[in-house]
Amino acid sequence: MAGPLWLAWPFLVLAMSCVWPVDINERDEVDIPPVLDRTLIDPSPEETVRLSSSGTTTFSVDGAVTDLDDDVATLEYDWWLNFTAWCDEEEGCKGKFLDGIGKSTVSFNQCSGYPQTFLKKFGTGPHVLELFVSEHGVDFDPDTGQRTVDGTYAYVTWTLETIPCTQ
Numbered sequence: 001m002a003g004p005l006w007l008a009w010p011f012l013v014l015a016m017s018c019v020w021p022v023d024i025n026e027r028d029e030v031d032i033p034p035v036l037d038r039t040l041i042d043p044s045p046e047e048t049v050r051l052s053s054s055g056t057t058t059f060s061v062d063g064a065v066t067d068l069d070d071d072v073a074t075l076e077y078d079w080w081l082n083f084t085a086w087c088d089e090e091e092g093c094k095g096k097f098l099d100g101i102g103k104s105t106v107s108f109n110q111c112s113g114y115p116q117t118f119l120k121k122f123g124t125g126p127h128v129l130e131l132f133v134s135e136h137g138v139d140f141d142p143d144t145g146q147r148t149v150d151g152t153y154a155y156v157t158w159t160l161e162t163i164p165c166t167q
Contacts, residue, residue: 032069033152034133040064048159051110060105076137079106080130111165119162127160
């Protein structure tokens with residue numbers, strides 16, 4: 001008698017699962033942050049970068065960014081040079097954008113134009129180059145000196161050292 005009842009038990013369980021369906025909820029949408037593969041970043045952020053004394057230095061994360069829930073081409077790239085060096089108690093942080101917002105690569109010559117003037121103000125260094133890669137960019141409030149990233153982001157910094165220009 002126990003034998004047939006034992007064989008009927010799995011069918012009884014299957015029948016009951018049809019009577020009491022399991023709650024199925026759709027997954028909440030999760031915002032997955034972009035990811036930077038540090039081994040593909042050029043130059044490597046692991047070491048101090050000596051800026052070129054006679055030409056342009058290029059920084060790139062091209063090919064190093066992946067994002068599982070967004071097209072990499074739609075991401076925002078916000079480059080900042082010596083942001084914290086511009087901070088003081090009276091004026092807050094003023095920040096300095098580089099002409100590379102929206103681009104995965106930025107180049108500048110430490111011996112000409114505004115980079116030269118800007119870097120000279122703070123001596124030979126160390127200087128800091130920052131990059132935020134995000135879906136919606138970085139909002140900067142010049143009155144408070146605050147940067148705000150809306151959503152998820154990836155972040156990398158380079159430590160820079162200037163060397164005398166050969167001009």
